Amino acid sequence: MMVPAKLTCPQNWTLQYHGYQVHRDIQRLKTKIAEIDFHQSQIQLLTAKTSQLQQEKNALKLQGSSGSTSFPIWGRKSCPAMNGTETVYTGITGVKHYTHPGSGTNTLCMPHDPDSLPSDFPSTTFSGFEAYVYGAEYQFTYKNVAIDDDVPCVICIVTPAATTMMVPAKLTCPQNWTLQYHGYLGAGYHRDHASEFICIDSDPEYFEGLRLVNSNGPLIYPVRMDCGSLPCPKYKQYQFVSCAVCTF
Structure with a gap:
């Protein structure tokens, strides 16, 4: 039997359940359901907000899409036929002499038709x-090039884009960036005077008719990693360093 207004049974009767406990469980369940409904509504709001922000981001990127950025490719005579990239001019890679402590340390793409x-x-x-600038030479052999070959260069422009960066130790670009080319890091010999780290294209070229002529101006060597402050792993001792040039 059900006894109203009581939480216990008469003497010699066995309690099966009482209404307060059932009511409390029902209330607890209703509270949980309400909490779930609230969290689901919050998730839907956040999802909608994320979608809106992504659309605004894409719209801002499109608004800035009329811009352009330029970058050099070291070791090539033409720009990649991709990503809206065009050739501005081609030239010879120019740097200071490897024995000179002074002069500029940045690398130049010297045009073929100087004024x-x-x-x-x-x-x-x-x-x-x-100060003096010299034509650069490879100091290694790889694919089409050999030691003492002169290093070509090309200046490229890409539209739409706003900025360019070179990422060392990577062959790919960060998310939402566009890969223009990848290759390997090059610089002067570590016991010579300071030079710039440059990203040489993975399929390098040379100037016809100027093969294997040792002029000993700027000398470009491949770059290795050295562990210490560079953590190994992920880096590997004496591994040659890759690079990628990216636009956004």
Whole structure:
């Protein structure tokens, strides 16, 4: 029997259940259901907000898509026929002499058709001092190139894009960036004077008619990793360093 207003049974009767406990369980269940419904509604709101933000991000990227960015490819004579990339000019890779402690350390793409300054420039220089730039040479053999081959270069422009970066130790680009080319890191010999790290294309070229001529200007060597502050693993001792050039 059910006894109203009681939580116990008469003497000699056995309690099967009482209404308070059932009511409390029902209330607890209703509370849990309400909490689940609330969390589901919050998830739906967050999902909708994420979608909206992604659309706004894409719209902002499209608004800026009229821009462009330029970058060099070291070791190539043409730009990749992809990603809206066009050739601006081709040239010779120019750097300071490997024995010179001074001059510039950045790497230049020197055009094939240089313009001359006026014949009276400069009027004077301090003690006859000048800086010098030289054509660079490979100091390794790989695919089409050999030691002492001269290093070509090309300046490329890509549209739409806003910026360019070189990522060392990677052959791919970060998410949402576009790969223009990949290759291997090059620089001067570590016991010579300082030079710049550059990303040489993975399929390098040379100048026809200038093969194996040892002019000993800037000398470009492949770059190895050295463990220590560079953690090994993930890096590997003495492994040659890859690189990728990316645009966004």
